[in-house]
Structures are given as C-alpha cells and as structure tokens.
Amino acid sequence: MGFSAVFANIAILxxxxxxxxxxxxxxxxxxxxxxxLLGILRALDFRILSGTIRAYVxxxxxxxxxxxxxxxxxxxxxxxxxVDRAAAxxxxxxxxxxxxxxxxxxxxxxxxxxxxxxxxKAVGLSFWQMMRFVVLPQxxxxxxxxxxxxxxxVVKDTTVASVIGYTDLLRNATAVVAVTNSPFETYLVTAxxxxxxxxxxxxxxxxxxxxxxxxxx
Amino acid sequence: xxxxxxGAVLLAATLVSVACSTTPTESTNKSxxxxxxxxxxxxxxxxxxxxxLGFNDPSGELVGYEVDxxxxxAKALGVKLEMVPTTAAxxxxxxxxxxxxxxxxxxxxxxxxxxxxxxxxxxxxDALVVGVPADSSIQSISDLAGKTxxxxxxxxxADQILQIQPAAKPIQFDDTDTSVLAVKQGQADAVFESQxxxxxxxxxxxxxxxxxxxxxxFKENEAWGLRRGDPEWKAYLNEFLYLQLFDGTNDxxxxxxxxxxxxxxxxxxxx
Amino acid sequence: xxxxxxxxxxxxxxxxxxxxxxxxxxxxFGAFTLAFCIGVVAAIARRSRVPILRWTATVxxxxxxxxxxxxxxxxxxxxLAGLGLRLSNLAAGVVSLGLTAGAxxxxxxxAGLQAVPRSQVEAAVALGLGSRQLYYHVWFPQAIxxxxxxxxxxxxxxxxxxxxxxxxxxxxxxxxxxVLYLDTFRPxxxxxxxxxxxxxxxxxxxxxxxxxxxRMFSDRG
Numbered sequence: 257m258g259f260s261a262v263f264a265n266i267a268i269l270x271x272x273x274x275x276x277x278x279x280x281x282x283x284x285x286x287x288x289x290x291x292x293l294l295g296i297l298r299a300l301d302f303r304i305l306s307g308t309i310r311a312y313v314x315x316x317x318x319x320x321x322x323x324x325x326x327x328x329x330x331x332x333x334x335x336x337x338x339v340d341r342a343a344a345x346x347x348x349x350x351x352x353x354x355x356x357x358x359x360x361x362x363x364x365x366x367x368x369x370x371x372x373x374x375x376x377k378a379v380g381l382s383f384w385q386m387m388r389f390v391v392l393p394q395x396x397x398x399x400x401x402x403x404x405x406x407x408x409x410v411v412k413d414t415t416v417a418s419v420i421g422y423t424d425l426l427r428n429a430t431a432v433v434a435v436t437n438s439p440f441e442t443y444l445v446t447a448x449x450x451x452x453x454x455x456x457x458x459x460x461x462x463x464x465x466x467x468x469x470x471x472x473x
Numbered sequence: 474x475x476x477x478x479x480g481a482v483l484l485a486a487t488l489v490s491v492a493c494s495t496t497p498t499e500s501t502n503k504s505x506x507x508x509x510x511x512x513x514x515x516x517x518x519x520x521x522x523x524x525x526l527g528f529n530d531p532s533g534e535l536v537g538y539e540v541d542x543x544x545x546x547a548k549a550l551g552v553k554l555e556m557v558p559t560t561a562a563x564x565x566x567x568x569x570x571x572x573x574x575x576x577x578x579x580x581x582x583x584x585x586x587x588x589x590x591x592x593x594x595x596x597x598x599d600a601l602v603v604g605v606p607a608d609s610s611i612q613s614i615s616d617l618a619g620k621t622x623x624x625x626x627x628x629x630x631a632d633q634i635l636q637i638q639p640a641a642k643p644i645q646f647d648d649t650d651t652s653v654l655a656v657k658q659g660q661a662d663a664v665f666e667s668q669x670x671x672x673x674x675x676x677x678x679x680x681x682x683x684x685x686x687x688x689x690x691f692k693e694n695e696a697w698g699l700r701r702g703d704p705e706w707k708a709y710l711n712e713f714l715y716l717q718l719f720d721g722t723n724d725x726x727x728x729x730x731x732x733x734x735x736x737x738x739x740x741x742x743x744x
Numbered sequence: 745x746x747x748x749x750x751x752x753x754x755x756x757x758x759x760x761x762x763x764x765x766x767x768x769x770x771x772x773f774g775a776f777t778l779a780f781c782i783g784v785v786a787a788i789a790r791r792s793r794v795p796i797l798r799w800t801a802t803v804x805x806x807x808x809x810x811x812x813x814x815x816x817x818x819x820x821x822x823x824l825a826g827l828g829l830r831l832s833n834l835a836a837g838v839v840s841l842g843l844t845a846g847a848x849x850x851x852x853x854x855a856g857l858q859a860v861p862r863s864q865v866e867a868a869v870a871l872g873l874g875s876r877q878l879y880y881h882v883w884f885p886q887a888i889x890x891x892x893x894x895x896x897x898x899x900x901x902x903x904x905x906x907x908x909x910x911x912x913x914x915x916x917x918x919x920x921x922x923v924l925y926l927d928t929f930r931p932x933x934x935x936x937x938x939x940x941x942x943x944x945x946x947x948x949x950x951x952x953x954x955x956x957x958x959r960m961f962s963d964r965g
Contacts (some may be wrong), residue, residue, distance in 0.1 A: 271533060304483070311484045318900075318946040319939050320907035323918055327939075330563075330931040333570040341558075412812035419647060419814075419911055421521065421560045426814060431522060431529070433822070434650040434678070437657070440823035447811045447819065454810040562926055569929070589929060623913075627926040644833060644913035645923060658825035660833065 261436035262445050272428030273449050279342070279424060280411045280453070283349035287410065288403070290350055291357025296392075298358065299365040309358065316355035322416050324348045329420045345417035353410055360406065364399035365391060401464035408457045412450065425449055504705040505574050515552050517543040518559040518573035518698075522648055525673045525730040526578050527558075538730040539578045545722070546577070546713060560648065562627035565589055568700050575710060576698035579669065581629050591701045595694030596714045596723065598737035600668040601630055604656060604683040611663060613686060617641045623652035623661035629693065630665045637691070656683070667693075669731065676732050692737060750933060760924050760934070764917035765941050771838055771916060772903040778842030779902065783849025784884075790854055801850065808847035814908055816844050821912050837909040845902050852894045856887035889960075896953045900946050917941060 262269075298309045316324065329344035339347065369391050418427035429446040433439045509515045519527040519539050527537040535556060547554035557573050564580060567573045568590050579599055582592035603622070605611045611620065618640035624631040626645045634643045644661055646652045649670060656664040664683075675681050697714070699706055717723040718739075727735050789801035808816065820843070821836035831839065860883055868882045888895065910919035921938040925931050 268529075268533075308483050315484070315939070315943065318904075319942045320904040320918060322907040322910065323921075323935065323938055323942065326918075326922060326925075327931070327935050330566065330925060331935060333566060333572065334931055336570075338570075338572065415812040415814040416908075421558070421648070426812070426818075429815075430648075430650060430818075433654060434524075437678070437826075439654065439658075439826040440819065443815055443819040443823050447815050450812055450815065451810050455806075458810070565929055626923060631923075632927075645919070646913055647911055654822060658822065659830050660821070660825055 258438055259441045259445070261438055262432065262441045265432045265435060268428050268432055269425065269445065269449065272423060272425035275423055275428075276411070276414050276425040276449075277453070279345055279349070279414045279417060279422075280407075282346055283353060283410050283414065284407050286346065286350040287353025287357055290354030292361050294354060294358035295361025295365065298362050299369070313355045313358055316352050317359075321348065321352050321413055322419060324352055325416050325420060341417065341420055341422040344420065345414070345422050348416075349410065349413060352413070353406070356406055357403065360399050360402045361395070364395040364402075367398060368394040398468065401461055401468055404457060404464060405461045408454050408461070411453050411457070505700065505703050506706045506709050509550060509552055509574055513552050514555050515547050515550060515575070516555045516557055516573045517546065518564060518567050518576040518578075519543060519556045520578045521558040521560065522650060523578075523670065524677055526670075538726055541726050541729075542577055542717075545717070546575075549713060560627070561625060564698060568698055571700070574699070574706075578697075579667065579695035580698040581693045582696050582698075583629065586698075589701070590698050591703070591707055592696040592698055593707060593710045593714055595696045595739065596718060597669075597695045597727075597735060598739060599693050599695045600737065601633065601665060601691045601693060602668045602671060603686045604653075604664045604666065604671060605662065605686065606656065606659065607682045607684045609662065609684070611686070614638050617663060620662035621660075623655040623664040625649050625652050625666070630667070633691070634665050653681075657681070668736065672733065672736070673731050760920040761917065761937055761941055764915060764920035765945065767914065767916040768903065768906045768945070771834065771841070771906045771909060771914065772899070774838040775841035775845060775902050775906070776899055778838060779845035779849045779898070782842065782846030783853045786846065786850040787853040787857060790850065791857065805847045805850050808844050811844070813841070813844045813905060814911065816840050817908055817912065833909070833912040833914050837906070837912060837914050841902060841905055841909075845898060845905070849898060852891050852898065853887060855894075856889075856891035857883060859890045860886040892957050896950065899953070900949055903945060903949065904942065 294309050294312070298306050300306075325344060325348040328339065328348040329341065332339045332344065332347070414424060415426045417424050418430070421427065425446060429442055433442045436442055519535065519537075521527050521529075521535070523537075525537050527535060527539045530536045535558070540556065543554055543556060557567065559567055559573070559576065564576050565586065568576055576590075579597065580592065581599075582595065586592075603611075603614070603617070611617060614637060617638045619642065621642045621644055622634055622638075624634055624643050624645055626647055631643065631645055634641055643665075644655065646655060649666060652661070652664050652666065653671075653674060655661040668685075671683070671685070697710055699710065714723075717726075724735060727733075786801040786804060789797040790805070792798055811819075817837065817840040820840040821831060821833060824831065824836075864882055864886060906914075906916050907918035909916055910922060913919065917938055921934040924934040928934075
C-alpha cells in the first residue's frame with residue numbers, strides 16, 4: 257500500500273514513461289512538419305488551397321482529440337489501413353498538432369510579413385527572396401515560444417493514447433494501480449513523471465518569451 | 474467565407490470518396506489454415522491486461538493462460554507465433570479486418586456476434602457474477618434496482634446488465650481493472666464481471682474483499698473466435714481444443730494460472 | 745463498405761446524441777464556471793502582497809498546468825476515493841476539468857488585469873470609488889474585455905475536454921458514440937455524427953459569443 261508499493265513497481269512506470277517520451281517526440285516532429293507546411297501554404301494565399309487548409313484546421317480544432325483518436329484507431333482499419341495502437345496514436349496526434357501548429361506558423365508569418373513586406377519591396381527583393389531571407393527566419397523566431405509551449409501540450413496530450421490501450425505511462429500506471437490498490441499515490445507519481453518533462457520545457461518557454469520581448473539581436 | 478466553404482466541401486468530398494472506395498481487406502478463397510502454414514506465422518489475438526489470461530509480467534513479457542495456449546497452437550502448426558494485443562472492444566474488428574487469424578481467450582459466442590464472426594466449440598464455461606463490497610446491503614438482483622453497476626465497455630456484461638435488472642444504473646469503464654477499482658472504492662455499488670476473472674483477481678489482489686451474489690451466476694460459453702466462411706480453419710481449431718481437453722492439458726493450464734479446477738464442467742460430452 | 749447504415753444513427757439519435765450533447769454542454773458549462781471562479785480568485789491571489797497567498801496560487805497554477813488533464817481526472821476520481829473522498833463520476837469530471845482549466849484561467853485573467861490602463865484606475869479612485877467598487881466596475885469589465893478571445897478559446901477547449909470524461913463513464917457525447925460503435929461495429933456512422941455535433945457546438949459557441957461580446961462591450965464610450 258502507499259508509496260512503497262508504487263516504487264516497488266517503478267520499472268513498469270519507467271517503461272511507460274519511455275513510451276510516452278517516444279510518442280511525444282514523434283508527434284512533435286511530424287506535427288511540426290505538417291503544421292509548418294500547412295502554415296506556409298496558407299500564407300501563400302491561393303484561395304482554394306487556403307480555404308481547404310482553413311477547413312482542415314477548423315475540423316481538427318473543433319473536435320476533441322480523443323474522438324480523432326477513435327476515428328484513427330477504429331475507422332482506419334475499416335478503410336484497409338493496417339494501424340496498430342501506436343500508429344493510430346501517431347496519426348491522431350500528428351493531425352491534431354498539425355492543425356494548431358499551422359495556426360502558429362501562419363500567424364508568425366503574417367505578423368512578420370506585415371512589417372517587413374513593404375520594406376523588402378522597397379529595397380527591391382523579389383517575393384521569394386523576401387520570404388527566404390526576411391520573413392521566414394524572423395517568423396521562425398517569433399513562433400518559437402508558442403511552438404514550444406504547444407509542445408508541452410503535446411506531451412500531456414499523449415495520455416489519450418492510454419484510452420485505446422496503448423502502453424504509455426498512464427496505461428501502465430492504471431495497471432500498477434490494480435496491483436498496489438493505491439490510486440492516489442500511483443497517479444501522483446505519474447504526474448511527477450510528467451513534471452520531469454513539462455517543467456524544463458516550461459523554463460525554455462519562459463526564456464524564449466523573455467528573449468522575444470527583448471528582441472533578438 | 475467563400476474559399477473556406479469551398480475548401481470545406483473539397484475536404485469532405487475527398488474523405489467521403491476515400492471511405493466509399495476502399496474496402497476492408499477481403500479474405501482470399503484459401504482457408505486461413507493454408508495461409509498460415511504458407512506464411513509460416515500465425516497471428517493470434519490475445520487479451521491484454523487481464524490477469525491471468527494475458528498480462529505483462531514484471532519483466533514486461535506477455536504471459537498467461539492464453540499465451541500458453543497460443544504457443545501450443547503455433548507449435549502444433551509448426552509456425553511462428555505473433556501475438557496481437559487485443560482488448561474486448563477490438564476483438565471483432567481485428568478479425569474482420571484480417572489483423573488476426575484467431576481470437577483466443579474467453580470469447581463468448583452470442584447470436585449477435587455470430588452474424589459477424591464464427592466461433593469454435595466452447596471449451597470452457599464461465600459465469601457472469603455480480604460482486605459487491607463485503608459489507609454491502611445488496612443481497613440479490615432485485616436489490617440492484619437504482620444502484621450503480623460497473624461494467625466494461627464492449628463486453629457481454631455491458632449488454633446484459635440492463636436485461637437482468639432494468640432498473641440498474643450501469644457505468645461503463647474502458648477496462649476491467651478500472652471497473653473493479655470503482656467498486657472497491659465505492660464509486661459503483663456493484664461490478665458485473667466474469668467469474669473466472671474475479672477468481673484470478675482474488676489470487677493476486679489481496680485487498681479485493683468482494684462478496685458475490687449467489688444465484689446470480691449466468692453461465693456463458695467461452696470459445697475462440699475466427700472469421701466466417703472458413704470451415705477448414707474452424708475444424709482445425711476444434712480438433713486442437715478437443716485434444717487439449719481430452720488429454721488434460723487444458724486442466725493443467727487452468728490450474729497453473731487460475732490455481733484451481735475448472736469451475737463448471739462442459740454440459741455435454743464433447744470428448 | 746460503400747453502404748452507410750444511417751438508420752442506426754437515427755434509431756438511437758435521441759438517446760445517444762442529444763442526451764450526450766446535453767451532458768457535454770452541462771459539464772462543460774459547470775467546469776467553465778468553476779474554472780472562472782478559481783481563476784479570478786487565484787489571479788487576485790497571485791497579484792496580492794501577502795506571500796502565502798501568492799505562493800499558494802503559484803503552486804496551484806504550476807501543479808495543474810504541468811499535469812495532463814487525464815491524470816488529474818484519475819487523481820480526483822480514483823485517487824481521492826482511495827483516500828476516502830468519493831465523488832460521483834460527474835462531479836469528479838467537473839471538478840477535475842475546472843481545476844485543470846482554472847490554472848490556465850488564472851494566467852489569462854491575470855494578464856487581463858495587468859493590461860487595464862492605470863489611468864482608468866486612477867480616474868476611478870479620483871471619483872471616489874471604494875476598493876470593491878473599483879474591482880467590480882473598473883478592473884474586471886476591462887480585464888475581461890482584454891482577454892475575451894482567450895476566454896472564448898478556453899470555453900471551446902473545455903467543451904471538447906469533456907470528451908475525456910468518457911473514461912470514467914460519464915455519458916457525454918464521446919462515450920455514447922463509442923458505446924454505439926461497440927454495439928454495432930460500424931465506426932463511421934456514430935463517429936461522423938459525433939464530429940458533426942461537436943463542430944456545430946463549437947461553431948455555435950463561437951458565433952453566439954461574438955454576438956455577446958458586441959452586446960457587452962460595444963456600448964463603451
């Protein structure tokens with residue numbers, strides 16, 4: 257009973273923690289790729305493409321992540337895709353993150369483009385030169401803090417994978433609860449594991465925000 | 474708003490056409506038996522997180538009653554074993570989409586399910602029992618009226634509870650461990666679960682302290698599940714199970730994992 | 745697979761989808777109200793000069809911002825019951841979502857309070873407004889107006905966050921749709937219906953809250 261029982265089973269929790277970290281990294285990388293692509297495409301302002309991207313974002317921001325996960329896990333196999341739990345979790349987290357990140361990236365580009373666009377034109381840069389050397393680098397700087405902030409959310413969101421039985425930290429924690437009969441202690445330790453990830457990331461965000469406010473040199 | 478609406482329509486149209494055009498992988502005309510032998514691997518659906526049918530031991534390896542059965546089946550076929558972790562909810566979908574060749578474990582044949590998948594002969598009888606805290610005032614099914622009953626999503630218990638006691642209030646949890654936890658902690662007044670599961674739980678969980686309502690044991694056949702339209706595979710599996718029962722292997726395995734004898738005899742002499 | 749069986753949806757429409765949507769709305773609203781109240785109290789506490797208040801509020805915010813919502817939910821539903829405090833799944837759900845969202849609310853409201861121009865406060869003091877009246881008539885309306893958009897986002901997040909309550913058996917929309925799938929083994933019909941209803945709910949929220957914003961804040965000089 258109690259914390260000692262939890263720590264007796266710490267190996268199971270650590271295994272789950274490793275899985276959570278792996279899932280988080282994959283979701284962050286793929287989500288950023290997808291989101292950046294969508295954000296940049298949207299900034300190009302081709303009407304139909306922008307409209308489609310906006311529709312995509314509206315759907316993935318307007319529905320719960322858990323629902324999207326069920327769609328991926330239960331629905332995709334019916335369409336002939338061979339998805340196991342891990343794949344379904346990756347697909348759901350990536351498409352969800354991609355929508356939010358595309359907003360962040362798009363917002364960053366727009367914010368910078370407004371200021372810099374006219375200046376660049378005045379100096380004589382072409383559209384692509386402007387994008388490559390002026391807008392995108394600055395946009396990357398501006399979006400860094402919100403991006404990392406979102407990444408913290410992704411790490412926490414990976415817990416939904418436990419609902420479909422994926423052996424992440426939370427699912428393993430529930431299995432440990434069945435053995436220790438100490439849900440409070442077990443879940444508290446689980447939260448502690450997440451702190452190990454989110455607190456340092458939060459520090460990074462704070463540093464980034466301070467730098468952005470001061471202005472990068 | 475126009476580009477947005479157009480974009481939304483395009484997106485929806487793409488999704489719908491994808492959904493309508495692809496079909497789940499259709500089984501070829503060859504029996505699964507031949508496919509498995511040809512392939513050299515058998516994919517077996519195993520229930521996870523269900524001590525002692527299939528669970529992770531401290532070193533992380535999947536072990537249990539089902540795992541031993543799966544190993545025996547693979548050995549008999551002379552192929553490699555690939556275990557596919559499955560929960561109660563995705564047993565049928567996994568069979569239908571050809572992710573697994575057979576679903577072992579305690580899969581209850583029902584007429585409703587038999588419209589989608591096929592079953593072997595039952596090889597064990599389980600019972601559904603109502604567990605209440607030892608000090609509860611509930612004594613019979615009629616006492617369950619108005620009480621909360623924990624069940625697991627996607628199981629026969631979830632379907633049955635309202636037929637047994639229409640005035641009960643089921644709370645559907647995602648897995649059996651959680652359902653039992655809920656009644657242990659008093660968040661549900663009772664739990665409606667498989668007797669075999671509760672038997673096994675009692676061996677590992679010393680804090681269980683549940684009393685089971687007598688006269689409430691609804692017996693259920695438990696069998697293995699497979700895809701429909703494959704009589705040869707079904708015949709092979711039936712033969713395998715028959716031999717396991719006939720030579721006492723099943724009893725041995727059961728005793729190893731459940732620490733006791735099979736609670737109910739099969740009601741007909743199949744062997 | 746080309747044939748969708750929409751009859752399944754229609755047969756069960758009321759019980760599964762309407763009731764589910766209602767529970768979703770009710771729990772979302774309950775959680776939002778709780779989160780808002782907590783947020784106001786904690787935001788004031790964080791700006792307070794009393795160290796213990798500041799410290800408590802900061803610990804609360806950090807704890808709940810770093811804990812995943814699902815873990816907090818299990819802590820409150822199962823964990824507290826293990827310690828003797830039993831909450832029904834509905835109560836635990838609302839409390840848990842409220843506490844988790846409250847941490848974010850605190851920061852939002854704090855930012856809103858901070859952004860109220862000093863001049864407004866000074867003018868009000870000059871007019872003779874007492875401290876409590878100050879808060880009520882000057883600080884808060886302006887603070888809310890400052891952060892109206894983040895507040896709306898919080899509402900949508902909470903509405904969607906109620907889906908997590910399906911794990912403890914609260915019969916909201918996601919739970920009901922999932923059970924319908926498990927009964928029929930047809931994933932698309934229930935899930936598509938669920939998608940549409942969530943989209944309608946979030947869209948309606950967005951629209952009605954914009955209208956509300958105009959009503960509440962446009963009659964300012």
